[in-house]
Amino acid sequence: GNSVTQMEGPVTLSEEAFLTINCTYTATGYPSLFWYVQYPGEGLQLLLKATKADDKGSNKGFEATYRKETTSFHLEKGSVQVSDSAVYFCALRPGTGRRALTFGSGTRLQVQP
C-alpha cells in the first residue's frame, strides 16, 4: 500500500538557521506529493506540491524536489523565522485508484528567536 515516512520531531532551530525535514514515500505508479503546514489551533494548509519526478515545489521560501530515484520529497528552507513554527506534514496522492491523500505523521518545528 501507500505510505509516507517523516523524520521524528520536534525539530528545534534558532532563527535564520537552515531547515531540512526528511520525507520518503512508498507508492505504486506516479503519485503527486505535497507538504502541508498546520499552525497552532488551525487546520492544515497546502504549502507546496509537485506532481511529477524532478518537479520542484516552492512557496514562502520553502522548497521540495520530487526525487523518484530515492522516493523522497524533503522540505528545505534556507533561513527559518519564528513564524515558521508549526507542524509540517508530507503527503501523497496516488496516481491511480483511490485518490485520497495519505499523510505522514507530521514533524513539529520550533524556531527560537
Place this chain on the structure above:
Amino acid sequence: NAGVTQTPKFQVLKTGQSMTLQCAQDMNHNSMYWYRQDPGMGLRLIYYSASEGTTDKGEVPNGYNVSRLNKREFSLRLESAAPSQTSVYFCASRETGQGKTGELFFGEGSRLTVL
C-alpha cells in the same frame, strides 16, 4: 470567505453516547473527506465522498458513519462513542477534474473527548 466550516469545535461525550460532526463547504467542491488526527500518527482517513451521492470507507472507518447530504455538506456520526475515538477530527474538500490543482482545503478541526 468561509471555505470549510466544521461544528462543533469542541465536544465531550460519555462512552456510549452518540453525536454528529457537521461539515459544510462553500467552494462547490465535488470531493469531501473526514480525517482524524492523533499524536504521532498524522492524519488518517475515516471516510470520503468522491461526489454527491457516494461515500467510501477510508483507513479507519469502524465506529463511524457518514452522510453526504448534498454537495455542500458531509456529516460524520459516532453511534456509540468509545474512548479510542478521542481525537481531533478534520473535514476537508477538494476540487476535482482536468486541470485542477487537487489541493485539499481543511476546516479548523473538531476536538472530541470521550470519557
